[in-house]
Amino acid sequence: MIGRFRSVAQLIASISPEVPVHLLRPHRIGAAARTFVDGFPGDVAFAVKCNAHPLVLTTLRGNGVRRFDVASPLEIERVREAVADGIAFYHHPAKTVSQIAWAWGQGVVHFAVDCVAELEKLVNHTGAGVVPMVRLAIPKEAGAVYDLSTKFGAPPARFLDTVRRAAELGLAPGVTFHVGSQCLSAEGFRLGIRMACELIAEAGVPIALMDIGGGFPAYYRKTQAPPLSEFFRVIAGAKAEWADPLGIRLMCEPGRALVAEGGSLLTRIVLRKPEAIHLNDGIFGGLCEVYWGKEELSLPYRVLTADGATRNGPVERVTVYGPTCDGNDFLPYPLELPAGTTDGDYIEFNLIGAYGREMAGSYNGMVSNAVAVIEADFAGHGGHE
Ligand SMILES: *Cc1c(COP(=O)(O)O)cnc(C)c1O
16 A cells, blocks of 8 residues: 555655556445445345455445455455455355365355355365355346356256255255346346246255345446446345245345446556557556456546646547557557647556456566555546446
């Protein structure tokens, strides 16, 4: 943490950073957490892989989010260190026996499984009270920008086998699914809840908890999705129709929608050429997710001068190269930059609080751990175009 600043302009004026700086806006993370805690009809967990910075975890805890979806022992440790009373849900469906045994020893009770083999591993390396969360694969039509059911989740027949086997083993299983990341329509959740409840009824096994995953959208430049309140309304309707009659409680575990707006990335122009710029960060760093070139996820950005003033005026399209010597290290779309943009200027990319700093590597020795808190909102043009 390099400091706390009222605004990005004040940060630039005081420290003129040459390395990329991840800017956190805890007030935005707190507001997003309260939106979920107040609006979602069930418990709210946070998917730690989006952003495991201690300030992010403590801010969420301070705003009512006490549950954390984790996928590794290191993520469990990060939660433990930041949030003493945090509850970890080990929702990776493929774990080693030592990971399972270690997590159980740490007090973790909920573990995702998506086949009988993983379920049996779980039974053999934990003890009484363990809750297998059987993960169902959701069809692609759910409407997400990223499909997550290609890799994890049991198709219906295997889902039924796994739930029934858990009951035979004397366990009280839960159920989980993930509609995919950046889901643009609430129908995906409705479909998931309905499909899971119909299968649960068919299995004839009592289920207390259904975790409907993450996938709630953040509002990037081109996002055409209804507000979160509409997602909550549709989910509450599906809960009343299908889950309530079976006595099933809901939980969700968003990542992106809780923290994307709570972080931006302050990069600096190393070299200006007529048609391109070389930036001090790129797709192997904080702009990793941009690499996938999903237009839907295009980031809002703004240019500031070396003095911290906002640069405006007519724009031109410019290719953006990242700092490494790898030929793949450029942004998949050009940026529109004000004509006078030059060496030493800064570009602030917003909505990088999810899948930004966590994904950054240290390729070519290009790495920055600098994090600062900014008290003001992002001052560029914000969400929708
Ligand atoms: C990545 C992930 C999430 C978070 O997804 P978002 O799209 O960021 O909300 C939640 N649950 C699991 C199991 C995940 O792998």
